[in-house]
Amino acid sequence: MARLIVKSPYIKCGGGQGADGYMRYIATRERVEIIPDDRPPTRKQDQLITKLTKDFPDVKELLEYEDYAAHPTKAHASSLITLALEEHWKQVQQTDGYMKYIATRPRAERLGDHGLFGDGDHVDLDAAMSELEHYTGNVWTHILSLHREDAERLGYNNAQAWRALLRAHRNDIAAAMHIPPQDFRWYAAFHDEGHHPHVHMMAWSVKPGQAHLDRDGIRHMKSQLTNDIFQQELLHVYEQKSVSRDELVKETRKVMLELSRQMRETVCEHTQAEQMIWKLSRQLGEVKGKKSYGYLPRPMKRQVDEIVDQLERISVVNECYQKWWELQCQVNAFYAEKKQQRPPLSRQKEFRAIKNAVIREAENIRLGQVTFEDEKMEEQGEWVESWEVSYDCLRLRARIEDNKLPLDQRDEAVEDLKRLAEYGDVHAQYFLGLLYRDGGLLLPDAKQAAYWLELAAKRNLPAAQYALGKLYLSDDPEVHDTSDGIQWLERAAQSGNTDAAYRLGKEYLTGKSVQKDAVKATEYLHHAADQNHPWANYLLGKLYLTGNGVPKDEEAAWNCFRMANAFGHPYAQYILDRQEQWQRPELLLTVSRLLYHMSNIFQDNAPTAPAQPRLHIGRKRMQELQELRIALGHQPDDHEEEQTQTWGGMTMKGW
Numbered sequence: 001m002a003r004l005i006v007k008s009p010y011i012k013c014g015g016g017q018g019a020d021g022y023m024r025y026i027a028t029r030e031r032v033e034i035i036p037d038d039r040p041p042t043r044k045q046d047q048l049i050t051k052l053t054k055d056f057p058d059v060k061e062l063l064e065y066e067d068y069a070a071h072p073t074k075a076h077a078s079s080l081i082t083l084a085l086e087e088h089w090k091q092v093q094q095t096d097g098y099m100k101y102i103a104t105r106p107r108a109e110r111l112g113d114h115g116l117f118g119d120g121d122h123v124d125l126d127a128a129m130s131e132l133e134h135y136t137g138n139v140w141t142h143i144l145s146l147h148r149e150d151a152e153r154l155g156y157n158n159a160q161a162w163r164a165l166l167r168a169h170r171n172d173i174a175a176a177m178h179i180p181p182q183d184f185r186w187y188a189a190f191h192d193e194g195h196h197p198h199v200h201m202m203a204w205s206v207k208p209g210q211a212h213l214d215r216d217g218i219r220h221m222k223s224q225l226t227n228d229i230f231q232q233e234l235l236h237v238y239e240q241k242s243v244s245r246d247e248l249v250k251e252t253r254k255v256m257l258e259l260s261r262q263m264r265e266t267v268c269e270h271t272q273a274e275q276m277i278w279k280l281s282r283q284l285g286e287v288k289g290k291k292s293y294g295y296l297p298r299p300m301k302r303q304v305d306e307i308v309d310q311l312e313r314i315s316v317v318n319e320c321y322q323k324w325w326e327l328q329c330q331v332n333a334f335y336a337e338k339k340q341q342r343p344p345l346s347r348q349k350e351f352r353a354i355k356n357a358v359i360r361e362a363e364n365i366r367l368g369q370v371t372f373e374d375e376k377m378e379e380q381g382e383w384v385e386s387w388e389v390s391y392d393c394l395r396l397r398a399r400i401e402d403n404k405l406p407l408d409q410r411d412e413a414v415e416d417l418k419r420l421a422e423y424g425d426v427h428a429q430y431f432l433g434l435l436y437r438d439g440g441l442l443l444p445d446a447k448q449a450a451y452w453l454e455l456a457a458k459r460n461l462p463a464a465q466y467a468l469g470k471l472y473l474s475d476d477p478e479v480h481d482t483s484d485g486i487q488w489l490e491r492a493a494q495s496g497n498t499d500a501a502y503r504l505g506k507e508y509l510t511g512k513s514v515q516k517d518a519v520k521a522t523e524y525l526h527h528a529a530d531q532n533h534p535w536a537n538y539l540l541g542k543l544y545l546t547g548n549g550v551p552k553d554e555e556a557a558w559n560c561f562r563m564a565n566a567f568g569h570p571y572a573q574y575i576l577d578r579q580e581q582w583q584r585p586e587l588l589l590t591v592s593r594l595l596y597h598m599s600n601i602f603q604d605n606a607p608t609a610p611a612q613p614r615l616h617i618g619r620k621r622m623q624e625l626q627e628l629r630i631a632l633g634h635q636p637d638d639h640e641e642e643q644t645q646t647w648g649g650m651t652m653k654g655w
Helices: 020-028 043-055 057-061 063-070 074-087 096-103 125-133 148-154 159-168 170-176 215-264 271-284 298-312 315-332 353-367 391-401 407-422 426-438 446-457 462-473 482-494 498-510 518-529 534-546 554-566 572-577 590-604 619-631
Strands: 005-007 010-012 138-145 184-191 198-205
Touching (some): 043 057, 057 063, 057 074, 074 138, 159 170, 170 184, 170 198, 271 590, 298 315, 315 590, 426 446, 462 498, 482 498, 498 534
Antiparallel strands (some): 138 198, 184 198
16 A cells, blocks of 8 residues: 655754754765666675664664565665665764765755755755754654655655645644744755655754654654645545445445344353453442543553453454454555554444443442343334235335335335325324334424324224334433323233333333332233243343342242243343353343443444545646646546445335
8 A cells, every 4th residue: 555654763963963964964965876776785785784773673664674675685775774874863973884884875866956945945055054053952854755656656756746745734744743833944855765765854943942743743744744645636546545445345344244243142151251240340339420431440440441351352242343453454554654453452442432331231230220131122012914904005015115116106105105194094104103203215203203103003003002102202302201101102001012011111110211110010021921022021030030129039030031932032041051050140141231232332333435535626726637647647538437326225113
């Protein structure tokens, strides 16, 4: 991948040490001839490279060293030695052996008597050197380089292009170095070195001691320059990379979503993580105030980090994280010089939400809160049997759901469904209410949804009563009504809707919408369980096992789990298989619940295809760019954008 390489050493001036010699060197060094030389390096070159790598280990991080290691030739050796010496000027100028080598090197591309340039069109080398002769502060010696092929393609194979770039970004560089623009001084020279043409830029403040440059500053400076270099000439790099990157993102997202699905469906036992969560739950009682990661004492934060790192070892979590990391590396490679190592999941800022999920789970255990594993449950309470629905309504429903039909035909089917609902078809009223609730072909409208659902609910359609109850209990401020929500759920339960009875049991357990009432809760749960509702049986089993709201009864608990398993509950068999192992029922499926939360977090962080950069380019500038492209060998109609528009499929819940 094409990238800009940035190095930012500095010379500490004062005490007889100055930077004027370095300035003369970069200003007067002539162009190196770009002549391939595949002969082996000389003995002197080998010796010098050995000494350089010993004296300065960071030399091995240079791209030139990679080239030399892969293909040890005279040309590669020369490029490596030159840049290594220039990067360590402060040290090498005090060593006779190094200085003798420097003295014999050719000199730079000249813009007149020398190659130095800055803010002004004409630079007086002697005057510039005199500025630094008695300077006592630090002078940074930035080195900016490109691969030869990138420099040639992008037009950065000459001093004029680099001069224009650095002038345009001098204030950005000043800001990165924490120097006010009026105090910023800089000079630079372009060296057309073999495989890696580069610029030497000297930068300092007129006020010694004012400037400083940290990693964030270097990153900011590099980002600004990189964006400009690689967005020029009609975003040449993006034209080459966009298709492959979009494909990468598409495939990565597909894999991540599949792994997230697997994570949601994983029933996981992790004894060590469970023990650590139990310990954390006991310690949270000592924490006053907000129970979130940012407010915890440092030792407890470390404990949360250890739990997250334990979860990372679960194969599906590790695989999902790795896929996400691989894409990040593709993106970061554009700006980063080194290949980064994947940090532990606990140190990845994008996934900090996992830490708070761990804390919430531990806090629920401490408080004895009832937990539910039914976030992924497909509620059947909104389902209606096809044989109950009129032929006209079924036909329209099928057309609305058919993503292969043109959008105008599906819209027409919605209008026909409205007319059918207005004529009094109860199922058409119900389906129309779901359309307004969930959106899709219609804009979401909670009031319209409530209107049509209530028409169907008053005609004793249990699915409509259940859907209406949930809508009133939702957080939508336009329709939220706790009293009506509970009333419609009760009517749905009386009409035989077991999901409504199960939902009422949960509401009375949590006290979110009504006053907590364990007796009422168990009554509704038993009502649903008696009609073979697997989730009601499962929840009753948990209540009897822990004694939460009901007398503790292990025999009744295991009977409930057996009933839940008989009717297809996804977790019941897992619990029955470990009947003799449960020492702390509070930890039941703790890790599995965390995996569910983590799956949602990974899904939220799954990559999306990047939007294509949109720049406003004037007609005159566009003509200039087109002429430049033609001069570079492109055809006049190369890379013309094709405008396409696609319509994604739409789905509705409860159909």
